[in-house]
Amino acid sequence: MTDTPSPRLHAEGVTIGYDRRTISTDLTVAIPDRSFTVIVGPNACGKSTLLRALSRLIRPEKGVVVLDGKEIHSYRAKEVARRVGLLPQSSLAPDGIRVSDLVARGRYPHQSLTRPWTGDDQTAVDEAMAATGITELSARIVDELSGGQRQRVWVAMVLAQQTPLLLLDEPTTFLDIAHQIELLELLTDLHERGSTLVAVLHDLNHAARYATHLIAMKDGEVVAEGRPSDIVTAELVEEVFGLPCVVVPDPITGKPSVVPIGRVRSVGSR
Amino acid sequence: MNALTVDAPPRVLSVRMGGAIWRVEMRTLVVRIVLVLVLVVLGMGALAVGTFQLDLAQVFSALTGSGEGNVRKLVLEWRLPRVLFAMLGGIALGVSGAIFQSLTRNPLGSPDVIGFDAGSYTGALVVMLVLGSVSYTLIATGAVLGGVAAALLVYVLAYRGGIQGFRFIIVGIGLSAFLVGINSYLLISTGTQEARAAIAWGFGSFSALGSEQLLPFALVLVAILPLVALVRRGFAQLELGDDAARALGVDLERSRLIMTVLGVSLTAIVTAAAGPISFVALVAPQVARRLVRSPGLDMASAGLTGAVLLLVADFIGQRFEITVGLVTVVLGGGYFAWLLIKEGIRR
Numbered sequence: 001m002t003d004t005p006s007p008r009l010h011a012e013g014v015t016i017g018y019d020r021r022t023i024s025t026d027l028t029v030a031i032p033d034r035s036f037t038v039i040v041g042p043n044a045c046g047k048s049t050l051l052r053a054l055s056r057l058i059r060p061e062k063g064v065v066v067l068d069g070k071e072i073h074s075y076r077a078k079e080v081a082r083r084v085g086l087l088p089q090s091s092l093a094p095d096g097i098r099v100s101d102l103v104a105r106g107r108y109p110h111q112s113l114t115r116p117w118t119g120d121d122q123t124a125v126d127e128a129m130a131a132t133g134i135t136e137l138s139a140r141i142v143d144e145l146s147g148g149q150r151q152r153v154w155v156a157m158v159l160a161q162q163t164p165l166l167l168l169d170e171p172t173t174f175l176d177i178a179h180q181i182e183l184l185e186l187l188t189d190l191h192e193r194g195s196t197l198v199a200v201l202h203d204l205n206h207a208a209r210y211a212t213h214l215i216a217m218k219d220g221e222v223v224a225e226g227r228p229s230d231i232v233t234a235e236l237v238e239e240v241f242g243l244p245c246v247v248v249p250d251p252i253t254g255k256p257s258v259v260p261i262g263r264v265r266s267v268g269s270r
Numbered sequence: 271m272n273a274l275t276v277d278a279p280p281r282v283l284s285v286r287m288g289g290a291i292w293r294v295e296m297r298t299l300v301v302r303i304v305l306v307l308v309l310v311v312l313g314m315g316a317l318a319v320g321t322f323q324l325d326l327a328q329v330f331s332a333l334t335g336s337g338e339g340n341v342r343k344l345v346l347e348w349r350l351p352r353v354l355f356a357m358l359g360g361i362a363l364g365v366s367g368a369i370f371q372s373l374t375r376n377p378l379g380s381p382d383v384i385g386f387d388a389g390s391y392t393g394a395l396v397v398m399l400v401l402g403s404v405s406y407t408l409i410a411t412g413a414v415l416g417g418v419a420a421a422l423l424v425y426v427l428a429y430r431g432g433i434q435g436f437r438f439i440i441v442g443i444g445l446s447a448f449l450v451g452i453n454s455y456l457l458i459s460t461g462t463q464e465a466r467a468a469i470a471w472g473f474g475s476f477s478a479l480g481s482e483q484l485l486p487f488a489l490v491l492v493a494i495l496p497l498v499a500l501v502r503r504g505f506a507q508l509e510l511g512d513d514a515a516r517a518l519g520v521d522l523e524r525s526r527l528i529m530t531v532l533g534v535s536l537t538a539i540v541t542a543a544a545g546p547i548s549f550v551a552l553v554a555p556q557v558a559r560r561l562v563r564s565p566g567l568d569m570a571s572a573g574l575t576g577a578v579l580l581l582v583a584d585f586i587g588q589r590f591e592i593t594v595g596l597v598t599v600v601l602g603g604g605y606f607a608w609l610l611i612k613e614g615i616r617r
Contacts, residue, residue: 024310052513055517056516057513057516057517071420076519077516077519077520077521078519079519081517081518081519082519084517085517086513086514087517088511088513088514088515088517089513090511090513091510091511091513091514092509092510092514093510093563094509094510094565094566095566096563096564096565097565097566098565101565105507105510105518106518107538108503108504108518108519108520109518111503116292116503117292117293159519198616245299
């Protein structure tokens, strides 16, 4: 645990799960302010469940999630949605919706009966589309876009929400490698502009390279957390994923890079 | 494959009022306006045509309060309530259908398919056959209670820490089948005379209705529709999936419960007034959707389409001297056949 004085978003001793199936017991996690926090761990280790608890989607059986000093469930849903944005693992684009209209849906928590749509909303939508590089797609139908483009539209929708905290559940899944990097670079830009980001990622190397704070989970528990260069070791990867590997410095950034050992075969004759 | 089509940006009408902007897609607006015009024309036609043919000038003068007494009486007291019933009933059913179809994310999720009509009929049958009453008010009350009870039952039976569309429909269809059985039992275990009247009620009809029935119906409808408009926007966010809607600040279960109550009320008031009229709620939102071509269901167009459909159905019914409920059943059967064939071709 980082001992930052009361970070904006943290979970204290939470027991979380679904339908009496407990995933994590007595879990305490803090998201350092202004960090790009990445959560890694094997499948079904409770990463997404934690993210859902942090974004008020599920209510802990025990313990509390605290947002800005108050229990997250004590806020109205819209109030939370003005502070914490979430890109869920699966979202549905309504049939035939256009890019700009889908991005505009992100403005919902800022709107009310007396304030249906204002110039501020339009500005937020335009900025979100510009930041994700989809301005020229704005009139296109979402269903007709490629996977990478579509994911950028969803990110734009969450950006239009203009929340200081942004949670993303496996945002790079289903993207090819170039689009994965493109998205991670985009998230890094957002982070540099002051957002606090939390992302669940599958790829350890991406996590180690882009995270400023890494949380490694296994069986619903936090095994290690800290700066990637401090905590990513062959022992940790072996412990968390059961994967024998060596950790070498990434040739570009010098950050830790995980190379699996596997069954070593002699490199075939070329 | 990504075809190199560049979609023309949709033309959007924005109206600035103070700091706020109201936006509506041009096509949606045009569809709504055309539907209103069609309704006016059809309504005028329905007022003119009948055993006593009138010309439009006579209808118009009767509506504006001039014209001769007999014609005025015919138009205002006999024909107008019926035409208004068909229009307003169609709006109620169309909106109700749109609510349940977006609630379940399924074009089959309509109140008549998922057992609410059958429940209303059960309620009415209990009043007519078990309590032996012929009072219009009592039968209407029975129908409302039956419909609401059926809806509650579906809601409770389908509830598993939340409402999921497909389960809602399956439970509804199951309950509907069960209630149809009960209704048949009630009908065959009674005398022929009473059964006849009860069966007739089972095919909704506007023919016996006048302005004294129209007024309470219209008042309730006018009370409900603004409520639908109030919660509509949050409800539309449900189209994005449960997680995304919640993350955007929608109180999911509350929003669904409110919409269920409003949708049930809209169907129930029509059934209470005129008896069960099926398929309008099923068909109208889908027809409207094809006209508007916008994502999601536009409630206003769905309601107006329902009004057009029901007015036409009632007109056909009058021509062939059958009840409007029977006409909509036939039209609905045709719609189902078309849907099946279309799906069959796609496979």
